[in-house]
Amino acid sequence: MTNLTLEDIIKPENLVHERTKLMTDKTLSYCPGCGHGTAHHIIMEVIEELDMQEQTIGVAPVGCSVLAYDFMNIDMQQAAHGRAPAVATGIKRVYPNKIVFTYQGDGDLAAIGTAETIHACNRGENIVIVFVNNGIYGMTGGQMAPTTLPGMKSSTSPYGRDVHDMGNPLKMTELVAQLPGTYFVTRQAVHTPSAVRKAKRSIRKAFENQRDGNHGISFVEIVSNCNSGWKMTPTDSNVWMVENMLPFYPLGDIKVDGKLL
Amino acid sequence: MTNLTLEDIIKPENLVHERTKLMTDKTLSYCPGCGHGTAHHIIMEVIEELDMQEQTIGVAPVGCSVLAYDFMNIDMQQAAHGRAPAVATGIKRVYPNKIVFTYQGDGDLAAIGTAETIHACNRGENIVIVFVNNGIYGMTGGQMAPTTLPGMKSSTSPYGRDVHDMGNPLKMTELVAQLPGTYFVTRQAVHTPSAVRKAKRSIRKAFENQRDGNHGISFVEIVSNCNSGWKMTPTDSNVWMVENMLPFYPLGDIKVDGKLL
Amino acid sequence: MTEELIIAGFGGQGVLSMGKILAYSGIMQEQEVSWMPSYGPEMRGGTANVIVIVSDERISSPILTIFDTAIILNQQSMDKFEKSVRPGGVLIYDPNGITRHPERTDINIYQVEGARLASEMGNAKIFNMVILGAYLKVKPIVKLDNVIKGLMKSLPVRYHKLIPLNEDAITMGMKNVVDKNIVN
């Protein structure tokens, strides 16, 4: 049909997707294939699309994404392990018109940070919480998280999580959805293009909620792989995630516009 | 009909109710009419009736009941503010065959101790948690608690709790009932004889659960007055409680034998 | 001039606010003052006491063990503080509820039936003002004018209409204080 060369196609006017300017040029510190990277990109794309960067202050947790501020090209604060919701509360309360979000792992948000998470949600702070649930403590070398699946191996459950001894995986997202202070609660993933598109729409909705009214928390869980922690290749880990994580952590909206679905 | 004198009636053989031996002789440190006292008595009665005192270790919180060990005539530990569930976990894990319970206020359990409460419940520790909810920080002079009702005045919400600013009252009991680690979750009160009888049955069930199997948490909320904190007479405070607290915190079982009702 | 005073009684008798009014009165006449309550476990339904110092000089320690004056409003406080008045000092007490009257002979002892007088005036809440009046009769360390100013400062505006009643109570206390050293 056509003998277009690559040079013909690769021209500025034909550009349809490029890395958002709100990501820095630094190589991400994440392992190859780690979902953190994708999550970073879509958040920054949303902030760019909503033209919010001048008002936005992000809060990075302690976890693999501790260095999020190296990659997200916006003003950020690095919070103590688990305390990002308190830090974000501090910021938002003194700047009600700025846009504040936290980016947290499952260890950070659902273990040490449980009280801060529950209470920020309960107070209905008008912020966005992005919760990357990879079922494990990635940063410290793959220890069991509150979200680790039953039977799942980790460096502190080397024979598999024994729910009798170690408790059940904690569905923080369902839990916070019960609180009147949450306005939008959803669970998404970023392992396929369509999942990414949906996740991005959720993130966009979350930030729009914050912008458009003092509604309370918009809480976006992103189920993700931790291929290093799970000791799999990136692509295998995504398959494993679909087969094991998603049945337990089903994707979809849980609460929209303040109403439980 | 009969000309029995008081002396005829007041004889050892006619005794139908006396203070349990598992309460010490000390005068309770609580304000007149405070529900803490009643709660203490029924717990100790249950332990006596189940003949458990030799195996039981109680954990007192920081709150008005910080001195519970002065009154409950059993082995007890005084825990740091909010940490009773962790302390109880420590005890129960090394003594799986002993009977362990915590006695906590709403500030203790639902504010500073949120993470410890949620995680002990989530792990399904085989312990009893008695949660005395008086909607206020009694001990420190009547500050707002997570459980303070909307519009309710306290020394830190002197113009009434503004839920928009200070968040909604937190229904911890409903929340922990969501977790698979809780086996029995109920809400009771101790303001009338029939309420006390029901509450005592619940407490008894809770301790029996612990004794009879490794089922997980038995969680008994007791809605109570804090007449000092509420700045009312004891009897007025019980009326106020019925009219205001109970509609928001309805009495009754929430989860029985591991099943949500 | 330095007056080192303890006021001791039950919680609810208005001990702390009486101390506060006195301290404010001191401020009104440009003196230095300190007001140090006992706080803590004994507060709940128990005793309440406050140390008030009014002085022309900078006040060093706000906590003292020996006092120029002790105002004692229940038996427990009598047991605790009778011995804390310095020789030559003053002890004022309300005999209501007192089972063991003060016994020291090296101090000046006064009595005022604050509880009775207040209830006779139809308002138990002015009890502490009656006591204050008795005290000021014995130790006129602040002028009545300044006490009224102090009252105005320490009462919220919506209660200012009660000031005349308080003044009456003070006067009542002043009139009815009895020198026990003489009477007995």
Place this chain on the structure above:
Amino acid sequence: MTEELIIAGFGGQGVLSMGKILAYSGIMQEQEVSWMPSYGPEMRGGTANVIVIVSDERISSPILTIFDTAIILNQQSMDKFEKSVRPGGVLIYDPNGITRHPERTDINIYQVEGARLASEMGNAKIFNMVILGAYLKVKPIVKLDNVIKGLMKSLPVRYHKLIPLNEDAITMGMKNVVDKNIVN
């Protein structure tokens, strides 16, 4: 006898376990040993290195900046550690992936094509044993017997069947180490 050695390369090359086997070998012949890995941020997908000391005497510092021997397995490590060999010391490297070869003339430089040899033997995992062989040829600080014992100690029992393969790899390394000072 004290040997102060650094082994440096990528994570995944078996740097740490090679050091561990060597250390265990030292223990087998009743020597003192220490094994100190770099740890931390550089671990994730980055470089890995370990300092191993084998000595007849109690070892003082397990962390050193100057080494008797450096085994270098990638370019980054070459850049970092070539200069850390003490004059007269030994540098052994695998040329695979090396873009800038060592240039010092005051040390003894050896080369072994570990990656190639291991893949020729059909098992990339024994790469580190080939390197170990090369090292032991140059610096026979532990006896082969003790290395085998060290292997047995550091491998879980279920992998003991692999010991002969490891031994072969060591021999392969011993045979194929090349003295660059002579060759170049």
Place this chain on the structure above:
Amino acid sequence: MAKVRGAIVVDVQKCKGCGVCLSACPTSVIELAKEVNGKGYHFAYMEQPEACTGCSNCAIVCPDGVITVYRVKLNSNK
């Protein structure tokens, strides 16, 4: 017509005069005393002793656990 008679004993020194027992008594037996005890509380006492059925309601709700209850069954043939 009463088939039972009861009586309570209040530990006067430990009673805090909260009045909770008053509202719990189905037969309005209890009142608070005009006098106070050693701690200054108007303690509870049986104002209508003959009305007491020994139902224990008062004792059960007494936060301070200071009520002891006695009860006698009256046989009809007595």
Place this chain on the structure above:
Amino acid sequence: MAKVRGAIVVDVQKCKGCGVCLSACPTSVIELAKEVNGKGYHFAYMEQPEACTGCSNCAIVCPDGVITVYRVKLNSNK
């Protein structure tokens, strides 16, 4: 019959060779290179460039955001 043609540019030095883009490409355009980049990763490249529709799927899922996508609409009359 293609109405569109696309092309991707991989930032080879930043690609980590995770292969996530491979599984995301509906037309199997991408492969991992035999060679490695400076960090030692087998980077992604267009093995079947002509099959690329510029759908951006690969770019969207690339965790490292190292894919830029271009797309040309082919007018039927062109």
Place this chain on the structure above:
Amino acid sequence: MGELKLMKGNEALAEAAIRAGADAYFGYPITPQSEVIEYLMAEKPHERTGMVVLQAESEVAAINMVYGAAGAGKRVMTSSSSPGISLKQEGLSYMAGAELPCVYANVVRGGPGLGTIQPSQADYFQSTKGGGHGDYRQIVLAPASVQEMSDFVKLGFDLAFKYRTPVLILSDGVIGQMMEKVELFDQMPRLKDEEIAENFEWATTGRKKGTERTIITSLALQAHEMEAHNLHLQAKYKTISENEVRFETFDCEDAEYIIVAYGSSARIAQKTVQIARKKGIKVGLFRLISLYPFPSADLQKLCKQGVKGFLAVEMSAGQMVEDVMLAVKGCAKVEHFGRFGGIIHTPEEVLKALEQKIIGG
């Protein structure tokens, strides 16, 4: 002259926060300092100045709220008492590491553990040396009057922002609970958001297009960066030590003996000096205002002037006395006297200790 009031120390602290233009207070109740948040809630500072007051779910949350708001360039305050302050240590170490300004108060009670709510000075070590992890310091101011509870809030904010460091107002139950006359300073304006963005380039206020982003962090994964940051911190602490020493002396000119004390102990010791002087004992009071930086050089000077002995008086088993010893460096006798666990020494006891341990000993 500012407004004259009779106030509790805790209330004065709270009122001063409003007047000092604080943007926010985050706290959790604990005796003997709950009046701070109670006063603030009653005063509706949001209506007075726009200041935010929030009761946090815990002390840990409170200090991290402070971190967030401070990291955004705001003037933030918190307060607590001993156990609550222990819970804040991680957060304080983070603030020191990230170089964030804040003012916080510890109204100390007797410990260890749950202890008692009675006043104490046993958190001196925690305040001046230990506490959180890592090599950091914080400025510690010790008020001895209700007036200073007010004044040091203003001073504290000045220092906190000058040096980008947490400033601790180390008070105790006596100072917190007592009422005194206090002259309140005039209301200062809160900084506008634009002023903050302009003045504090280090604060995260949103990245303006075309400018570099701002990051608040205490992380430096690479050890050499971490060391560089630590050297920077140490240099800052040196500057602080040189410029921010504060103390007060009474009757020290001709003194043969010196009582060193701070806070409510200093009040009591001043009475001791009065009594002792009447008895003809040449004793002076060296009252520390800044506990960190510690006035080592000034104590040294007294030593060189011929002071024979120093009595460190504190409501603790002996903590500040170590700093006195380090300052005096063996050139005079140093002894400790203190009651503790919630007991407050009397002026008479202090005098006796002086006579026995220093003069007689």
Place this chain on the structure above:
Amino acid sequence: MGELKLMKGNEALAEAAIRAGADAYFGYPITPQSEVIEYLMAEKPHERTGMVVLQAESEVAAINMVYGAAGAGKRVMTSSSSPGISLKQEGLSYMAGAELPCVYANVVRGGPGLGTIQPSQADYFQSTKGGGHGDYRQIVLAPASVQEMSDFVKLGFDLAFKYRTPVLILSDGVIGQMMEKVELFDQMPRLKDEEIAENFEWATTGRKKGTERTIITSLALQAHEMEAHNLHLQAKYKTISENEVRFETFDCEDAEYIIVAYGSSARIAQKTVQIARKKGIKVGLFRLISLYPFPSADLQKLCKQGVKGFLAVEMSAGQMVEDVMLAVKGCAKVEHFGRFGGIIHTPEEVLKALEQKIIGG
């Protein structure tokens, strides 16, 4: 001779816990010590000895689980690294107040704040003075080898139960992460529940009918009770100071100069001494084993023997050096040298510092 193994310090600590008959370990992961809990989980100590291992939801929860189990008379352990240890301060103060035994390890990393995961010794103050609130102390043992990571667990439990006090094993990233030969002591039996009930009358194990109940608390509402409890604690600390000082000397007999160091710094300093001795410098190493109690008297002795100068070498901006100064009391020169923030000094740097600050200076 016990079993010989090549192990990481963290692993040796974990294995020693099992062998010392520990009943429980409660912890939360943090680099550089996560191997402790990982090793324990892999070893299934529940099957080996009945020991319980539980990953807590946080460090705060972990230390309070320790409190509970210790209060019931069990041998309990936890471990963490700097930020996690800061979070434990309230709990530790409670344990000290309630006089509960436990062994805990801090595998120190560089701070303040999140800092770096590289080794550091900057938590010395926190460990030996500050940390939690109130007048309390804890025994602090500083291992300098993997062997001691094992041995000090056993010793730690002995001391913890002897004195009913928390015992801190203050390690760092070097000691935690390095492997060395370690001779493991033989498995000790865990105490049976009946033995505990019998031996530890203070422990809450259930009130036997006809006996008095047992209470674990750190509360004493009345100040005079609190003071009495504090005096009791201080008396105990005095006993500890008298009996439990531990240190090691190398080449100190004829030394003109002494390096004072502990932990991995002491290892490095020993190398310095070797190099210096070869150069003819008469230097010795005084290696602290117990940081609290601090061997003040023994350093004094050296001073009196004519040592001219002490160099305190630590991976911090200068913390232990204060205790050296307090010990030496001005009778010889004391200087500090250390790299910090995660950087480890080299033996050569230490030598240079010795020559410049002590010998030359």
